[in-house]
């Protein structure tokens with residue numbers, strides 16, 4: 174790198190040599206720059222006011238020069254100023270050229286990597302609630318609005334919760350009404366501990382009462398299983414919503430009033446309810462509830478089999494024998510009473526959405542399901 178030499182000899186020849194050396198260095202340095210930052214360094218090295226080479230010439234060459242030669246030396250230095258500026262400008266345009274070349278090169282690269290973002294992407298279909306879940310949620314919402322909590326229980330259940338504590342004695346014929354899917358290899362266990370797929374959501378009544386003392390208001394949506402042969406209205410998997418209210422002085426009037434209100438909230442205020450005597454081991458008295466046909470208003474149509482009524486649920490007053498099983502949790506049947514009900518969800522969904530067969534709900538065929546989107 175060029176360093177301004179001290180001049181001991183101010184003869185015209187010596188001055189000439191020094192200027193030639195400087196020009197060569199200037200030209201060499203300019204030729205070696207290849208980037209914007211190198212150019213800036215080059216410019217400052219030669220032209221910076223404070224310690225650039227041009228300024229140094231004044232200090233190193235001019236100041237110590239003999240007085241009679243000051244004028245000449247001054248003229249030499251002044252003449253160098255535009256020359257240095259010329260090289261600096263040259264350097265700048267050269268670097269700019271390099272940048273344009275590089276720019277066009279990267280343009281080619283960019284062009285070769287071009288991606289058409291206007292092409293349509295892969296659409297992800299948005300999921301919707303399954304029709305069975307939708308009906309189930311509607312039922313649950315009606316009871317939530319009446320202050321009921323939502324409960325849940327296991328789908329693999331013991332004989333004790335599914336049958337025994339619900340007042341189905343061992344070998345009682347009522348068990349036969351719920352064709353049960355048992356878990357294999359349970360023979361070694363005591364009968365009440367044997368596992369099965371729950372045949373109804375009613376065991377969650379007992380589980381709830383074991384968890385909290387009265388009063389209880391609970392609504393339990395869930396999946397249940399029975400060994401039913403598959404046909405248009407039967408599936409080994411289906412859904413129920415169970416309800417339980419326990420408090421002091423709960424009467425059959427509360428049961429009727431609550432269910433009647435729920436049906437009106439679900440299907441509209443013109444819907445009527447009626448109750449028929451029935452039998453369930455865990456309620457006494459027991460009833461089946463029907464609603465006036467929600468499709469024809471009771472005139473009679475295909476959906477209500479021209480009867481004007483649709484059977485929706487089983488219900489009744491909690492049998493005191495059931496409370497015996499949860500006595501130690503605070504349920505004393507001499508002080509409290511309760512009502513319970515259980516309704517099938519799938520049949521309602523079948524009717525509501527005019528679906529031909531229940532198996533459609535569980536096959537997972539997207540062509541069927543996307544109709545509910």
Ligand code: DAH
Pocket residue numbers: 372373374375415416453455456486487488489512513514515516
């Ligand atoms: N668990 C019964 C069934 O699956 C339905 C039922 C009837 C539930 C009466 C109840 C009830 O809570 O009180 O057939």
